[in-house]
Every structure is written in C-alpha cells, then in structure tokens.
Amino acid sequence: MFTPDRSKYPKHVNGRPEIDLSSGKYTKVWHGPQHPGITGNMALEITLCGDEVVESITHVGYLHRGFEKLMERRTFIQCFPIVCRIAVPEPAFNEYCFSAALEELSDIEIPEQAQWLRTFNLELMRLSSFLMWIGGMAGALGQGTIGQWCVTHRDYVADLFEEMTGGRIYHMYMLPGGVRAPLPPGFKERAFKVFDGIEKMLDAVDKVLYNNYVFKQRTQGLGIITRDMIERYGVVGPNARACGVKRDVRLDEPYVKYDELDFDYVTANASDAYARAVCRFEETLQSIDLCRQVLNKMPKDGPFHTKTPNVMNWKVAPGETYAKAECTRGEYGFYMVTDGSDKPRRVHARGPSMTHAICLMEQLAINTNVSDIAGLMVSIHTYPPEVER
Amino acid sequence: MMLEKLKQTFTVTEVKEQKKNLTFFTVPKEQMEMMLITLRDHHDYKHLSFIVGIDMIEDGVFKLTYMLYNYETNHSFGIHCNIDREKAEMDSFHHLWEQVGTYQRELREMLGINFEGSPRLEENLSLDEGWDGPPPMRRDFDTKEYSNNTYFQREGRVNYDPREYMREQLYPTFPKTESDKLLNGGGKK
The missing domain is CATH 1.10.645.10 (Cytochrome-c3 Hydrogenase, chain B)
Structure with a gap:
C-alpha cells in the first residue's frame, strides 16, 4: 500500500491544514462540477502536494431549488x-x-x-x-x-x-x-x-x-x-x-x-x-x-x-x-x-449523502492519489441534491 | 420504562408516542448536551439521523429536532428543544458526531441560528457568497417579495393574467362578466 511521506505535510491548525499556496509546494485543483468522474453537480476543491491530496472541501449548491x-x-x-x-x-x-x-x-x-x-x-x-x-x-x-x-x-x-x-x-x-x-x-x-x-x-x-x-x-x-x-x-x-x-x-x-x-x-x-x-x-x-x-x-x-x-x-x-x-x-x-x-x-x-458527501468524503480523500478521487467518490455513492434540497 | 429513568435526571416534557418505534419529547436547551450523551453512551442510541429546525413564528421560538436511532431495539427518539427566535443561539454538538457540523452549517445558513464554536460555520452550502437577504427558511422571509426586489424583468417581456388571456384568445366575443361567472363555477354555491 502507498505510504505517504509525512514530512512534506502542512501543519494542522484548528483541525485544518495550514496551506501557503505561494510556497509552490501545493496546487489547488477543482474536481467538478463539470467533470465526468463526479456524481452529480458537486465539486471537490482539492489541494495537492505532488499528486497526493492534502485537503479536500466539498462544494454543493449547483442544484439548489429550495x-x-x-x-x-x-x-x-x-x-x-x-x-x-x-x-x-x-x-x-x-x-x-x-x-x-x-x-x-x-x-x-x-x-x-x-x-x-x-x-x-x-x-x-x-x-x-x-x-x-x-x-x-x-x-x-x-x-x-x-x-x-x-x-x-x-x-x-x-x-x-x-x-x-x-x-x-x-x-x-x-x-x-x-x-x-x-x-x-x-x-x-x-x-x-x-x-x-x-x-x-x-x-x-x-x-x-x-x-x-x-x-x-x-x-x-x-x-x-x-x-x-x-x-x-x-x-x-x-x-x-x-x-x-x-x-x-x-x-x-x-x-x-x-x-x-x-x-x-x-x-x-x-x-x-x-x-x-x-x-x-x-x-x-x-x-x-x-x-x-x-x-x-x-x-x-x-x-x-x-x-x-x-x-x-x-x-x-x-x-x-x-x-x-x-x-x-x-x-x-x-x-x-x-x-x-x-x-x-x-x-x-x-x-444519506448529507453525511457521506461532506464529512466522510472530506476525510477519506486525504492521502489519496488524485487519480483515484473519481473512483473514491463514486464508490461512496452520493447524490448532491439531497444535501442542498 | 427508559423515559421514566430519564425523567429522574432530566426535565422531560411533551412526551408523545407517535408510533411503535418513534417517540418525541422535549427537553430544555441547557440539558440537551447531557441528554444526547446519555442516550448515545448509556442507552445505545448511537445513530444521529438528522437535525432539523422548525420556525414556530407564532410562539417566537425555533424548534430543533434531533433524531436518534438505536440499532439494537430499532427505536427512534425525536428530541425537541425550543430556542428563542430573537436570540437564536444553540450549543454546538460537533464533538459528539462528525456530521453534526454539517447540519449546524445548514441551520445557520437557512435559519440563522448561531452555534458557538462549530467548525466552518460561516461556509454556506448552497447560497452563494453574494447572498445579503435574511436566512431563507424563516417563515417571515417572503420569496416573492425578495425576488421582485432583487431581480428584474427582461426588457420587452409582457405578463398576462392566464384567465384573462385565454378568454380573449378563445372567446373574444363572449361578454366579460358572463365568462367570469362561468369560470367561477357557473354561479353555483
């Protein structure tokens, strides 16, 4: 199994990594909302260190109809x-x-x-x-x-x-x-x-x-x-x-x-x-x-x-x-x-997507290779309209 | 049986057994955290299904409902907690379950309830960054008025009253008062 090199990792402050994009170590990538590997209209804001995910934030709201x-x-x-x-x-x-x-x-x-x-x-x-x-x-x-x-x-x-x-x-x-x-x-x-x-x-x-x-x-x-x-x-x-x-x-x-x-x-x-x-x-x-x-x-x-x-x-x-x-x-x-x-x-x-798509997905995405994010996301099986309703 | 036990420690009111597997009751705001911990750790109510806020504008309160589920006995407790509508504040329980943070974000966004210390509380789920209106799930938020004041009609667009428009299209020669009578049920009471 892939074992990450922890020394590259950002420090965690209040439960979130401290990321300095200007240092050149990290890249921010938007995975979605118009991506074939995404389940529905949802976006993951991913911060990468090399090709490894250090932070993932789920964004919904593209389907909100109240x-x-x-x-x-x-x-x-x-x-x-x-x-x-x-x-x-x-x-x-x-x-x-x-x-x-x-x-x-x-x-x-x-x-x-x-x-x-x-x-x-x-x-x-x-x-x-x-x-x-x-x-x-x-x-x-x-x-x-x-x-x-x-x-x-x-x-x-x-x-x-x-x-x-x-x-x-x-x-x-x-x-x-x-x-x-x-x-x-x-x-x-x-x-x-x-x-x-x-x-x-x-x-x-x-x-x-x-x-x-x-x-x-x-x-x-x-x-x-x-x-x-x-x-x-x-x-x-x-x-x-x-x-x-x-x-x-x-x-x-x-x-x-x-x-x-x-x-x-x-x-x-x-x-x-x-x-x-x-x-x-x-x-x-x-x-x-x-x-x-x-x-x-x-x-x-x-x-x-x-x-x-x-x-x-x-x-x-x-x-x-x-x-x-x-x-x-x-x-x-x-x-x-x-x-x-x-x-x-x-x-x-x-x-169920309310928990699966947000807190579970954000947790599971950390330490994953960026190429596996689509597979990981589909494997959790989420539908964003349930989150925003 | 269990409720009797809980009543010895907590102020449990408005108990209502909705069906065999579902009971609702109300506890005061300050006992809520202890209640959730007791049910989770001592009575196996380990699954939090959802948290929902209801705007009881006539009573001046927000009624929060926490739905707990016991996988051993397949029983659910719906725990109500009334908080003041003017000073909408509630204790944050994000340390008990991870998903609570997400529900609290939603409640802050949609009902404007403040949960002190909840992580990422200010991040909206569905409303975009430019939202300046009141929390939209409140009963006094008028969607139509908001959209009339915020958005504008495209130029050259004409609005018709559907009833009037159809009458003019289909029966232009028919007297107006007669057609109104027919449309309103033919004058029958």
Missing part, C-alpha cells in the same frame, strides 16, 4: 410532484416516504395490492439505480464499455417503468392513498425477460470488471471506512454493510411488504472501494431476486387505491412523524410536521 421551502407554500398534492426531484436517479424513495408520512398523519390505511405494487416499484428502482452505479464505477476507473452495457439494460428497466407508471424517470406513481395504476396485462412475463437479460449481463460484468486486475489494484485499499468511523460519521447503507455492519431499514424496520420476502443482509469485510463495489453488485442480484419474489407472491388483482379526502382541500391534523426507507445509499426518510392547515408546516428530506 424544495423544503417550496413545500411549505404548497398543498399536499402540489408537493407530491416536487418531492421526486430531490434524488434524480431514484425518485421512488422520495415518493414513498412522502406518501407514507402523509398517510400516517392522516390515518389512511392503504390496500394490500397497493403495498405489493409499492414494494415492486421500490425494488425495481433500486435495480435501476444500481445498474447506473455499476456503470458509473466502471466508467470512473476507465472502463467505459461496462458503463454502456449497464445503461442499456437500465433503459430496459426504464421501459418497464414506462409500461407500469407512464414515466421513465419521474414516475409519480406512489401517490398518497395507494398507487396510480395496477400492472398492465402480460407485464410479469416481460419483466422476467428483462431480469434474465440483466442477469446475463451482470455475469459478464462480474468476469470483466470484478476479476479485472487493474480494477482490483486500483480499488482495493482505497478509501477504507474503519469500524469506529461508522458510528462517528453516521455511515449507513452499503457503505456500512461493506464494513460488516448489519444495517438495513428493510430488515430492521420492515415497511410495505418486505417482512413477507425472503432475503438477508449483504455484507463484506474489507470496507474499501472494492468491497463496496462487490456489496452493491450482490445487492443488484438480490434486488432482481426480490422483484421476482414480489411478482410471484403478489395477488392477481384487488383495489390499489383507497379513498382519500378531497385533495384540493386536504387538511391534516397537527402532528409530526418520520417515515423512512432503505434507498440504494442507506437510510432515506421524510420528517413531516403538520399544523392543521392544508399545507405541511415543515418537510425535511433526510438523505
């Missing part, structure tokens, strides 16, 4: 098409958390079929997002072909979404009270065909990427999250599971129909970028399995939406709650406060 402020001025149903924009590649989790919080506060029970359809939609979303991630991870380390394979198959999943919900990226499917539509006829067979194709492709990805010498050499030992960092930094999701910590909201606090499905925690031990990649790969396969299980166990038909109050004049009694779900990056949740009016008093979207 979602939380917007929601305070809109009725509940007007908020609904806003929330899915908070995490672009996986809007379903936002829709679910928002709907679940609102249903809980207004005492609405959703029908069983709607719960199965929600489970399926969430799991298909996870599959789609992980396919994008595997492609991104391969792309960040110079294997663009795998990115193209994954994005092609993600497109087939987007076709399934289009058939199911009418939208390819933003579905607005899980609205308060249930879901918007049942599955179309013959959907199950077509979905199984897509899953078979993805499994075949993932088999190839396993051979080409995960057994690739260059990929292994570059990712093993990169960005190790130690066991004590998990608690201190609030690490969740696959980043924590790659360290052997069993944390998964789907199993810890089962929501919708996850308690009726057969699955277990996917963990790894090394906790480096490679272990995280393996963990996510296994979870992609698990996700396909869960999608199949849902389609097989789901009742053929039934009511998929329950009666809600008139959405144009929906007043919710004062209260507060926190509804959460396991997204591809960990615990995702909506904290909602209502005050008896037809608008939410406060909605807070809790995304």
Whole structure:
C-alpha cells in the first residue's frame, strides 16, 4: 500500500491544514462540477502536494431549488410532484416516504395490492439505480464499455417503468392513498425477460470488471471506512454493510411488504472501494431476486387505491412523524410536521449523502492519489441534491 | 420504562408516542448536551439521523429536532428543544458526531441560528457568497417579495393574467362578466 511521506505535510491548525499556496509546494485543483468522474453537480476543491491530496472541501449548491421551502407554500398534492426531484436517479424513495408520512398523519390505511405494487416499484428502482452505479464505477476507473452495457439494460428497466407508471424517470406513481395504476396485462412475463437479460449481463460484468486486475489494484485499499468511523460519521447503507455492519431499514424496520420476502443482509469485510463495489453488485442480484419474489407472491388483482379526502382541500391534523426507507445509499426518510392547515408546516428530506458527501468524503480523500478521487467518490455513492434540497 | 429513568435526571416534557418505534419529547436547551450523551453512551442510541429546525413564528421560538436511532431495539427518539427566535443561539454538538457540523452549517445558513464554536460555520452550502437577504427558511422571509426586489424583468417581456388571456384568445366575443361567472363555477354555491 502507498505510504505517504509525512514530512512534506502542512501543519494542522484548528483541525485544518495550514496551506501557503505561494510556497509552490501545493496546487489547488477543482474536481467538478463539470467533470465526468463526479456524481452529480458537486465539486471537490482539492489541494495537492505532488499528486497526493492534502485537503479536500466539498462544494454543493449547483442544484439548489429550495424544495423544503417550496413545500411549505404548497398543498399536499402540489408537493407530491416536487418531492421526486430531490434524488434524480431514484425518485421512488422520495415518493414513498412522502406518501407514507402523509398517510400516517392522516390515518389512511392503504390496500394490500397497493403495498405489493409499492414494494415492486421500490425494488425495481433500486435495480435501476444500481445498474447506473455499476456503470458509473466502471466508467470512473476507465472502463467505459461496462458503463454502456449497464445503461442499456437500465433503459430496459426504464421501459418497464414506462409500461407500469407512464414515466421513465419521474414516475409519480406512489401517490398518497395507494398507487396510480395496477400492472398492465402480460407485464410479469416481460419483466422476467428483462431480469434474465440483466442477469446475463451482470455475469459478464462480474468476469470483466470484478476479476479485472487493474480494477482490483486500483480499488482495493482505497478509501477504507474503519469500524469506529461508522458510528462517528453516521455511515449507513452499503457503505456500512461493506464494513460488516448489519444495517438495513428493510430488515430492521420492515415497511410495505418486505417482512413477507425472503432475503438477508449483504455484507463484506474489507470496507474499501472494492468491497463496496462487490456489496452493491450482490445487492443488484438480490434486488432482481426480490422483484421476482414480489411478482410471484403478489395477488392477481384487488383495489390499489383507497379513498382519500378531497385533495384540493386536504387538511391534516397537527402532528409530526418520520417515515423512512432503505434507498440504494442507506437510510432515506421524510420528517413531516403538520399544523392543521392544508399545507405541511415543515418537510425535511433526510438523505444519506448529507453525511457521506461532506464529512466522510472530506476525510477519506486525504492521502489519496488524485487519480483515484473519481473512483473514491463514486464508490461512496452520493447524490448532491439531497444535501442542498 | 427508559423515559421514566430519564425523567429522574432530566426535565422531560411533551412526551408523545407517535408510533411503535418513534417517540418525541422535549427537553430544555441547557440539558440537551447531557441528554444526547446519555442516550448515545448509556442507552445505545448511537445513530444521529438528522437535525432539523422548525420556525414556530407564532410562539417566537425555533424548534430543533434531533433524531436518534438505536440499532439494537430499532427505536427512534425525536428530541425537541425550543430556542428563542430573537436570540437564536444553540450549543454546538460537533464533538459528539462528525456530521453534526454539517447540519449546524445548514441551520445557520437557512435559519440563522448561531452555534458557538462549530467548525466552518460561516461556509454556506448552497447560497452563494453574494447572498445579503435574511436566512431563507424563516417563515417571515417572503420569496416573492425578495425576488421582485432583487431581480428584474427582461426588457420587452409582457405578463398576462392566464384567465384573462385565454378568454380573449378563445372567446373574444363572449361578454366579460358572463365568462367570469362561468369560470367561477357557473354561479353555483
């Protein structure tokens, strides 16, 4: 492993390195926001000593639209098409958390079929997002072909979404009270065909990427999250599971129909970028399995939406709650406060990127070679819109 | 059970069990740090999900909510703490969890709450350097008024009232008062 020469390092004052750019020892580089190796619109302000990172500062704000402020001025149903924009590649989790919080506060029970359809939609979303991630991870380390394979198959999943919900990226499917539509006829067979194709492709990805010498050499030992960092930094999701910590909201606090499905925690031990990649790969396969299980166990038909109050004049009694779900990056949740009016008093979207992209990333980047920053960043899997909201 | 134990040491008020795994309660500002340390170190509430501030303008307070989670029992505590809106100051807990610093930066930026001693508190996350308005998540910040005063219309741009514009486009001969009646629900009560 690379052992840095500490004598070159700047002195730390109040927890931050004292960097004198005029000394000629250090260079400042902006990694992003318009960089192909970046996850979303985010920038890292990196200070280098040679090709080694001595300080990294995360800058977000390129996507700030003030979602939380917007929601305070809109009725509940007007908020609904806003929330899915908070995490672009996986809007379903936002829709679910928002709907679940609102249903809980207004005492609405959703029908069983709607719960199965929600489970399926969430799991298909996870599959789609992980396919994008595997492609991104391969792309960040110079294997663009795998990115193209994954994005092609993600497109087939987007076709399934289009058939199911009418939208390819933003579905607005899980609205308060249930879901918007049942599955179309013959959907199950077509979905199984897509899953078979993805499994075949993932088999190839396993051979080409995960057994690739260059990929292994570059990712093993990169960005190790130690066991004590998990608690201190609030690490969740696959980043924590790659360290052997069993944390998964789907199993810890089962929501919708996850308690009726057969699955277990996917963990790894090394906790480096490679272990995280393996963990996510296994979870992609698990996700396909869960999608199949849902389609097989789901009742053929039934009511998929329950009666809600008139959405144009929906007043919710004062209260507060926190509804959460396991997204591809960990615990995702909506904290909602209502005050008896037809608008939410406060909605807070809790995304795992808030901790992963800022304090964790800034910590892990130190001592890394500048060429590995893109791979490190993708391996943490962050979406900046969750940070700035 | 645990709350009874906590009540012996802390002033716990407004306890509300929202659901099986989620309980909210309020503690005074000065007991907050001790409460978080006790829950983290003695009761296994090791995960801090988020910190959020709610502007209760009618009561003149900011209500801060700290959400703690216990991975052993899968139970969450939402701990409220009311701080004065005029003199918005809170103790900084950046030494307890690393991510607290980021949340405190956000709270200072969006609600204008000062956390004495929190690292990099002055660095904005999303507002750019030239921001001179009040903290935007406060209830009394009027977004429309701010944008009207700060930004200007492009020259040559005309604004139409959508209802009026559509009436003129679609039914130019229809009397105005009649069309207004129809648009307002046909005069039905």
